[in-house]
Amino acid sequence: MRETKRTLWESWLDRNVDADDPVPLFNTEDDLTVSLVDHGRAKRRPVLERSREMEASVRSAVAKVADDHETRRGRYDGVVYMMYTLDRSELVPLYIGKSGKFKKESDGLSANLEHVESNDNKFARWGYGNAYHMGDLSAAALDACDDVDTSNHGSPKAKYRTWARRMFETGTRRLQRPVYFWIRAWDRSEGPYPDTYPYLAELEYQLIGIAYELYPETLLNTEGVPNNPDAYAKMREWIHRDQTGLDDF
Structure with a gap:
C-alpha cells in the first residue's frame, strides 16, 4: 500500500509541480540567511521576507480565482499550496494547505484572497500579519535571535515554533536548507487518486x-x-525507514 501511495504521490507531483524550477519561499542571502523587512503601521516589526518569485506566484494564482469569482464562471475553488524542500531530486513536503474562494458566511470573495497585489497582511494565508503563516513564523523564528528586536511581535502558536525549529539553525535566521513554495488555482482537475476530481x-x-x-x-x-x-x-x-535523508527534520 505504501508503494502504491508513493506512485500516486509522484504521479500527482509530475502533473502539477515543476520541482526542476523551484520557487524559493524566502528572500535569502548567499548563506541562506533570510532577509528581514519591516511590517505594520502602529507597531512596526521585523518579519522574514518572502521572495519576489513567491509573491508573483501567489498573485498569479489568486488573480485567476478572483477573476473567476467576479465573472461567476465557477471554475476555481481557491488555491492549494505546498511548502517543501528538496533531497537531491526528491520533493519532500513540509506543509500542505489551501485558501478557499468564499467567505465563511457568504459567497463574497474570501478576505484571504482580496487585494493580494497591495495587502501584505493576509496574502492567501502567507501574510505578514499576526495569525498568518509568515507573521507567526517570523515571531517564532526571530524570538530566538538575540540580534533582532521582537518586542512588537505577538505570541505565535506552538506549531510555528515547531516550524522554526525544523527550518532554521538554532538561534539564527539561517535556513538549514533551501525552502521552496508551490501554489496553484484549483480547478477540480484530477487528484492524486485516479479518475477522481476533488474539490479543494x-x-x-x-x-x-x-x-x-x-x-x-x-x-x-x-x-x-x-x-x-x-x-x-x-x-x-x-518512521524508521530511510526515505528522505533529511536528518535535521
Missing part, C-alpha cells in the same frame, strides 16, 4: 494523508493527521 478541501486532505504516510518525520501539518503523528507512524513502522 477534499484535495487538501488527500494530499496531506498521502504525504504523512510517506514523510511522517518531515510533514508539519497538524490537521488531517493522527492526534499523535509520531506515535502513529512508529506503530505503523513508517
Whole structure:
C-alpha cells in the first residue's frame, strides 16, 4: 500500500509541480540567511521576507480565482499550496494547505484572497500579519535571535515554533536548507487518486494523508493527521525507514 501511495504521490507531483524550477519561499542571502523587512503601521516589526518569485506566484494564482469569482464562471475553488524542500531530486513536503474562494458566511470573495497585489497582511494565508503563516513564523523564528528586536511581535502558536525549529539553525535566521513554495488555482482537475476530481478541501486532505504516510518525520501539518503523528507512524513502522535523508527534520 505504501508503494502504491508513493506512485500516486509522484504521479500527482509530475502533473502539477515543476520541482526542476523551484520557487524559493524566502528572500535569502548567499548563506541562506533570510532577509528581514519591516511590517505594520502602529507597531512596526521585523518579519522574514518572502521572495519576489513567491509573491508573483501567489498573485498569479489568486488573480485567476478572483477573476473567476467576479465573472461567476465557477471554475476555481481557491488555491492549494505546498511548502517543501528538496533531497537531491526528491520533493519532500513540509506543509500542505489551501485558501478557499468564499467567505465563511457568504459567497463574497474570501478576505484571504482580496487585494493580494497591495495587502501584505493576509496574502492567501502567507501574510505578514499576526495569525498568518509568515507573521507567526517570523515571531517564532526571530524570538530566538538575540540580534533582532521582537518586542512588537505577538505570541505565535506552538506549531510555528515547531516550524522554526525544523527550518532554521538554532538561534539564527539561517535556513538549514533551501525552502521552496508551490501554489496553484484549483480547478477540480484530477487528484492524486485516479479518475477522481476533488474539490479543494477534499484535495487538501488527500494530499496531506498521502504525504504523512510517506514523510511522517518531515510533514508539519497538524490537521488531517493522527492526534499523535509520531506515535502513529512508529506503530505503523513508517518512521524508521530511510526515505528522505533529511536528518535535521
